[in-house]
Amino acid sequence: MFGRARAHREFREAQRAGHALLHTMQSHPGFQPPAPPADQAPDPAAEAVVPDFLPPDLRVPSRQDVEGLMMRWQQPLVIDGEVRSCPECGAYRDWIIFSMCDDTIHLRCRAGHTTPEPRLDPVWFNRNSGPVDHFHPTLDEGLRHLGH
Numbered sequence: 362m363f364g365r366a367r368a369h370r371e372f373r374e375a376q377r378a379g380h381a382l383l384h385t386m387q388s389h390p391g392f393q394p395p396a397p398p399a400d401q402a403p404d405p406a407a408e409a410v411v412p413d414f415l416p417p418d419l420r421v422p423s424r425q426d427v428e429g430l431m432m433r434w435q436q437p438l439v440i441d442g443e444v445r446s447c448p449e450c451g452a453y454r455d456w457i458i459f460s461m462c463d464d465t466i467h468l469r470c471r472a473g474h475t476t477p478e479p480r481l482d483p484v485w486f487n488r489n490s491g492p493v494d495h496f497h498p499t500l501d502e503g504l505r506h507l508g509h
């Protein structure tokens with residue numbers, strides 16, 4: 362008997378609950394399920410973000426942004442009337458000439474020996490080099506490009 366009475370009470374409570382829910386929906390025609398979480402809704406702020414700068418790999422570096430300039434010099438390099446040769450190996454042709462940001466000039470022979478050449482300067486370099494047409498992220502890439 363107790364069991365049946367409890368069942369009856371639970372039925373009535375469920376009926377009341379059901380009625381209460383129905384009443385809510387009827388009284389609020391605009392009742393809507395809860396809005397989706399904010400992170401699923403379109404975020405106008407996110408779509409409005411427009412980069413105001415180019416990615417780094419699209420920027421052309423200026424001469425101030427690079428460590429130095431380099432060019433290949435295949436013929437003998439004559440400075441003050443004498444042929445410059447490598448103090449290490451005696452090579453006298455096929456140089457890579459560097460014009461560094463600190464206004465120094467360095468020579469690199471085919472064997473990879475690098476020596477400063479204080480008798481040359483960036484003015485000389487600019488007079489004898491063509492326009493800058495390549496940017497090399499590393500020295501090795503520049504050397505490879507120039508054939509060393």
Ligand SMILES: [Zn+2]
Binds near residue numbers: 450452472473
């Ligand atoms: Zn050398």
